[in-house]
Amino acid sequence: MTIPAIHIEQVHKHFGALRALNGINLTINQGEFFGLLGPNGAGKSTLINILAGLLKPTQGKVSVMGHDVVNDYQAARLSLGVVPQELVFDPFFNVREMLRFQAGYFGRGRENDAWVDEVIENLGLTDKAHTNMRKLSGGMKRRALIAQALAHKPPVIVLDEPTAGVDVELRQMMWGFIKKLNADGHTIILTTHYLEEAETLCERVAMMKQGEIVALDTTANLLNKLAGKNLRLKLAAALPTTLLPLLKSGENGVYTLALTELNQVEYVMSELRKAKLNIEDMQLFEADLEDVFMSLVGGNAGGE
Amino acid sequence: MKQINRPLEQSWRGTYTLFKKEVLRFWRVAFQTVASPVLTALLYLLIFSHVLEAHVEVYKGVPYTAFLIPGLIMMSLLQNAFANSSSSLVQSKVMGNIIFILLTPLTYLQFFIAFLAAAIVRALMVGLSIYLVALWFVDLPLVHPLWIFAFAFLGGALLGTFGIIAGIWADKFDQMAAFQNFVIMPLTFLSGVFYSIHSLPPFWQTVSKFNPFFYMIDGFRYGFFGKGDISPWISISVVAAFLFGLAWLALKMLKSGYRLRG
Numbered sequence: 001m002t003i004p005a006i007h008i009e010q011v012h013k014h015f016g017a018l019r020a021l022n023g024i025n026l027t028i029n030q031g032e033f034f035g036l037l038g039p040n041g042a043g044k045s046t047l048i049n050i051l052a053g054l055l056k057p058t059q060g061k062v063s064v065m066g067h068d069v070v071n072d073y074q075a076a077r078l079s080l081g082v083v084p085q086e087l088v089f090d091p092f093f094n095v096r097e098m099l100r101f102q103a104g105y106f107g108r109g110r111e112n113d114a115w116v117d118e119v120i121e122n123l124g125l126t127d128k129a130h131t132n133m134r135k136l137s138g139g140m141k142r143r144a145l146i147a148q149a150l151a152h153k154p155p156v157i158v159l160d161e162p163t164a165g166v167d168v169e170l171r172q173m174m175w176g177f178i179k180k181l182n183a184d185g186h187t188i189i190l191t192t193h194y195l196e197e198a199e200t201l202c203e204r205v206a207m208m209k210q211g212e213i214v215a216l217d218t219t220a221n222l223l224n225k226l227a228g229k230n231l232r233l234k235l236a237a238a239l240p241t242t243l244l245p246l247l248k249s250g251e252n253g254v255y256t257l258a259l260t261e262l263n264q265v266e267y268v269m270s271e272l273r274k275a276k277l278n279i280e281d282m283q284l285f286e287a288d289l290e291d292v293f294m295s296l297v298g299g300n301a302g303g304e
Numbered sequence: 305m306k307q308i309n310r311p312l313e314q315s316w317r318g319t320y321t322l323f324k325k326e327v328l329r330f331w332r333v334a335f336q337t338v339a340s341p342v343l344t345a346l347l348y349l350l351i352f353s354h355v356l357e358a359h360v361e362v363y364k365g366v367p368y369t370a371f372l373i374p375g376l377i378m379m380s381l382l383q384n385a386f387a388n389s390s391s392s393l394v395q396s397k398v399m400g401n402i403i404f405i406l407l408t409p410l411t412y413l414q415f416f417i418a419f420l421a422a423a424i425v426r427a428l429m430v431g432l433s434i435y436l437v438a439l440w441f442v443d444l445p446l447v448h449p450l451w452i453f454a455f456a457f458l459g460g461a462l463l464g465t466f467g468i469i470a471g472i473w474a475d476k477f478d479q480m481a482a483f484q485n486f487v488i489m490p491l492t493f494l495s496g497v498f499y500s501i502h503s504l505p506p507f508w509q510t511v512s513k514f515n516p517f518f519y520m521i522d523g524f525r526y527g528f529f530g531k532g533d534i535s536p537w538i539s540i541s542v543v544a545a546f547l548f549g550l551a552w553l554a555l556k557m558l559k560s561g562y563r564l565r566g
Contacts, residue, residue: 015566052407055566074409082407088400092329098404104321105408107314148404 003066005030005156005187006051011060013046013211020046022211024060028189028204030155033182035198035219036191037289038208039297044191045085047208048160052082064156078106081154083146085161089133095144096120096129099151106152119147122177124170139170146174156187163194175201199223199289209297222292228260230291231268234281242271248291253280258291319414322405326422330388337426341384342433345376349438352498362500363531370445373438374525375497377431381456382520385427385463386470386488389419393471394480397564406565412558416468416551423464424457431456445528451536452527458543459520463488465550472557472564491517501533516546 006028013021021043028034038044049055050062053073061068067075090098099119103112120129123143128136136144146162159178163171179201182188192198198205199219207215215222230248233239233255239247246257246268257268265284272279330337353369360368396402405415438444446452470483495517501509512518523539526532532539558564 049566053565054403054406056561074411077407077409080407084400084403086400088403090396090401090404091399092332093325101321101325102404102408104324105318105405105410107317107409109317 002030004028004063005032005065006189007061007063007066008047008051009061011047011050011062012058013043013050013055014058020211021050021057024211024213026206026213026216028187030065030187031182031185032204033179033188033202034190035202035205036189036208037195037198037205037293038191041210042208042297043211044208045160046211048082048158048189048191051158052080053077078152079155081149081152081157083149083157083159083162085164087138087141087145089136089141089144091132091134094130094132095125095136095147098133098144099147102148102151108152112152115153116151119150122180123147124173139166142166143170143174150181155185156189157181158189160191162190163192163197171197195289195293205289207293207296214296215292219289223287223289228258228287228291229262230285230287231257231259231265232281232283232285233257233268233272233279235272236278236280240271240275240277243268258287315409316414318408318410319418322410322415322418323421326388326392326419327425329392330422330426337384337388338429338433341380341430342437345380345434346437348376349373349441353441362503363529366529366531367442369442371525371529372498373435373442373444374528375521377434377438378455378459378521378524379492379497380434381427381431382459382463382492382517383484383488384430385423385460386467386484388423388426389464389467390471390474390480390483391467392419392422393468394474394477397471397475398477402564412555416555416558419468420461420464423467424460427460427464428456431460445530447530448527448536450527451540452524454540455520455524455527455536455543458540458547459524462516462520462543462547462550465547465554468554469550469557472554472562475563491515496521496533516542519543 004027006026008024008026011021011024012019024043024047036044036047046055050057051064051069053069053076056070063069064076065079067079069076093101096116099116100113103116120126123146125140125143125147128140128144133141133144142162142165146159149157149159157178162174166174175197178188190198190202202219204216204218205222206213217225235253235255239250239255243257246259246264248256248258250256259265259268349369349372352372357368362368362371393402396405410418435444470480474480474483494512495515496512501512501518504512519534519539519542522532522534523536523543526536526539
């Protein structure tokens, strides 16, 4: 059996009385594109910080490529590249210098420069390679931050909210490059605000709530099992009260109903007929990961 | 903790990279980190030597200006060693970019060595610059160059280590400034930079002997003139003892992840 990229076993993290993580178990295989989702305070960043060695678990074991993050931290960190959530930078150096330093900390020398140049090029930083980090725009700083995590060519890459505040063009360029890395065998772990990103990119997702994993499955299975269908109706008058339990959202005469089974359409139609309501428009569409997310973690959707 | 089997060269390349980055960090702003302390020391030199040259002779046959220079060199050297490691750490903690170092496989000992070595390099650079400029003003003997180097090196190491401790502890620039103004400055000014402690009343002589800065300055000055308030062997022992004590504390803090890792 191959060694998992990430293995998390019964991990607890307490900050005084606050239980940030409550017995997390999770295995991520090599080569996976994995999504970690959850509302603010769910414990995603705490988990990533434990993985990265920035926090110590109160209890439990975490390993990266088979190396324990506490007892064998050097090997674990050599295998891991982390893109932090905060837009941090060193104000004294330019992009290329920072990347070379970062690779150097991991023991990489001149032989790594070609890889650094490849990262710079793939993230669209070529024009800015000699620009001081302080003078970069927010989007460029974000690119540099991603580049720094990749500088030592780690097999496992963790991206903590990498697209927060990033424009569409960069997002596409970034995902193109990350997908290429994934295709080359790198394991990718992603936390994101944008659920449609997780839906299109991640093969598997874990949803966290209050320090626990509440769902862990392939994205396709989660959508099949939990999402159902959405029925959008444009009506001339208000929705009959009998249909209110199905109502997901509604404004300006457009109502979206969440259906767990397709034959509920028949029930909706009969209720509308009974109320003698005219349907001005109707659409039936698949629910998305956001619906799964909402049904599992409740109203407080969003990233950490 | 398990040490992995990595070629030694690869493992120490990380330390060298961090050291190089720390040296470049201060070198990029050399006006502020090297030229400015040299200028400050020269101003002290001009003012004090102008006022006191004709009135004070601390050691027989040694002009006051000559007596003053080693004190000023050591004072600047110590302050800059402290400033280098402490300000680099506090700044990267406040800015958040310390994370780039914390994510690496560098051991706590390698982290310590890199920061300390950079602090010593800046301290020696400042010290040497003041010495070279001061040669324009007065002839300075070099009776025991080895003592001079030993005290410069160990003094820089001691304050560099103290700077690492302060940098790990402080979360704000304000706390750092307090360290500098309420600990480092008084200890340097009251250590015999400008006078021999033999000129003090007995009580203050005793108080001075509890000040580690006194031993660094007196031992350093001994290297120039072959004269001091106490034996350089006692001074070097005191400095080494303080250095070991502080290095032990700094390494303990780094090993536990105090204020760096949760």
